Amino acid sequence: MAHAVKFERRASSSATEAAIAAISALIGDRLTLSQAVRDLHGRDESFHPSHAPDAVAFAKSTEEVSAIVKICAEHGVPIIPFGTGTSLEGHVAALEGGITVDVSQMNEVLRVSPDDMDVTVQAGVTRKQLNEYIRDTGLFFPIDPGADASLGGMSATRASGTNAVRYGTMRENVLALTVVLADGRIIRTSKRARKSSAGYDLTRLFVGSEGTLGIITEVTVRLYGQPEAVSAAVVAFESIEGAVRTCIETIQSGIPVARVELLDDIQMHAINLYSKLDYKVAPTLFFEFHGTDASVAEQAERVRDLAEGNGGGEFVWATKPEDRTKLWSARHSAYYAGLALRPGCKGMATDVCVPISRLVDCISETKDDLKQSPIQATLVGHVGDGNFHLCFLLNPDDPAEIAEAERLHERLVLRAISMDGTCTGEHGVGYGKMQFLAAEHGEAVAVMRQIKKALDPDNILNPGKIVRP
Template sequence: MALKDVVAGTRNEEGIAAVVGILKQRFGERFQTGQSFREQHSHTTSYLPAQLPDGVVFVETAEDVKAVVKVCAAHRVPMIPFGTGSSLEGHVNAPSGGISLDFSRMNKVISVNAEDLDCTVEPGVTREDLNTYLRDTGLFFPIDPGANASIGGMASTRASGTNAVRYGTMKDNVLALTVVTADGEEIRTAQRARKSSAGYDLTRLFVGAEGTLGIITSVTLRLQGIPAKIGSGVCAFPSLKAACDAVIMTIQLGIPVARIELLDEMQMKAVNAYSQLSYAEKPTLFVEFHGTEETVALQAEQFKEIAAEFGADEFQYTANAEERAQLWKARHNAYWAGRALAPELNGLSTDVCVPISRLAECVAETQADIRDSGILATIVGHAGDGNFHVLLLFNDKDPAEIARTEAFMARLNARALAMEGTCTGEHGVGQGKMSYLEQELGSALPVMRSIKKSLDPDNIFNPGKIFRL
């Protein structure tokens, strides 16, 4: 993240005043301009400064969304979609003011097609609520970014998470969208068929666009059958390199691991303290296998042999549901566990992703950089696809510490790009990574800008995100 990317845009005061008046009359109590509402809808889980919208509208239907878009488009007023506010890169900030569209009330499961392994939901449905709804069907939605994010937000940021190594990311699991475009009309990007050669892939265009091209009103998702057997395990290694090398061999040998998560020594110290556990405070892999009784047992044995080859401690395996839940709850709480190491400090969570063959090198260099910089930080990663996160703890009131933290961030991103990786594997660009995206895809940005200007000529869809116009 870089503070220099969080700039205030030009405000259309006359247009904003007109839109606020119209929306108050149109939506009544579902439109709020109070300070607390506006602050809640500019929340970023980061040290980026909040930039408040001028009003918040709680939309309940696609017709509501179309009405808001038409009003805002007529007066050239920005709109910022809001799911649960769990994004990390300033995605829901309003640098030019405008209207926040809260989707928490658009939370219906529209249809489930069990025979076709798909469903269609409104964007405000959360990941956990969807899986609770699906439980009796024997199906589940596998994308798990950790936070109980909304499906619309996950599609907008092209989210992934712990299961991505087996089930892919949102780009692999969204079959179709309905989207309200700048003219206030709703389009459908595809049908429910599993594949198509018909026209441009508009679904993939909007997935990951971070709300800058249109506003999602429904999402059609791929589903998976709940595995007959699930097994999980924990294994500590003598070094981060050894743990990463074990991951690389596991993937290269084609073992269909469902999750394989990396936690460094400091993160394991934090996990033990926060979740009251007693794991070895060494570089550690959390793994999970999905399949039948026989295939899960085979996969676990194969991984155990690989881990031993790289000097690992005893592989602690369990198929007990409660023990597995405890393990993955500890992993999902890694951010808060890291923050608890120094509650007086602020936290900056960032991610990069590199080709799997470069993971060990990139993580080892990053850990050395943390040590040499004197920064308190933890490393945790979705190691199976080369994606890892660094949580940096620092005093955000001290300019020297901010400068040191941002300098580390610049080196981390440069390191990932030099290894043919990306500045973000799943957090998205938002405001915080615009300068790094320019380094990564510089010659492609004019093409992105032309798409943006074509679909959003007045720059009213989540302006000030991804790149500068």
């Protein structure tokens, strides 16, 4: 993990001052030099240290973003997009100084089409805000990374989360984007048609580009009908292998579960203490089923049979909305629950994803590593699509602990890649995982550099992330 990476400033102080003066003339007091605000915008939820920008500009429209980008391009000043700051690999760090463009005030829902089951929003709209806005339409937006992230940031990092096993990730659910390019041009990547074979798929190019190819200012996404019936269940297992096998067999059987989450025994202990629950301290699966009353009952019965065959215990049901909310709030608080196990620690979070046929091997070997290590870590996973996370609980002032976590992290990532998996299933690359791209993609990294050079020849868009030109 690249927590100690250092970069040199890009622009001269005079160029930066000139850009700041021009942007201030454009947007007035929505440009701030406050140290506290700059520090806030130089860090995300990750272990990586803060790299504050020289100024923060709060944009309110695509046209303002375009104007700001043109000013920065003229002066050679880096630009770092910022949504809510919930990313996990240093995506928002101003590694070379520059101007952070905060889109949180671009928070309007621009258009809802219930008949087409899609919606267009400004990039600063958050997933909870969107679902509250469309609640009365009978539709919902299912991508749930846990944090109340912005739709622009979720698109930029190709986010997913607990519902991905049924509804997919941002890659599958973004229909079109409005993007400001490095020279200030504004483009729309696609129309709203559900399929097209017209030209290069620019939407998919910018989804996951982490602000290195353009700044996303508007997003059009798919919506889904709210299910008639929803039921959730918790089941503990004798072994983590039995829990993972149950998940794999569920997917292979074609059972359309909406969510299936794995928590190891350490994580279950943590959330019991943090969320005041009393679940069994053992490897555990959280399930959620969507559909009609009959289909939900059928799904649950089939999964229960699979779980019993793999050492699963009694299903503990949560059918009332308030009980489900309590259950999934506990799951989404897993990171903070882990930190509470060791007061004063910091969490070094990471994730990998492998084909589900290799999931048992990958998790088992990872748990073996952890048993032999002096540092503690929690494990959770969106195991329905082969994705799981570790959070190392570290003393940030102990170099030995940090070195050990980095050793285990590297072993985890290279293990996943050797199993035809990926160094990151949903956290993204930022600058924290850049060193693993060559191992995963080989010569394709050179193609990524060519794309970056073509769209951002002066490397002013979020420099130091994903690839270095």
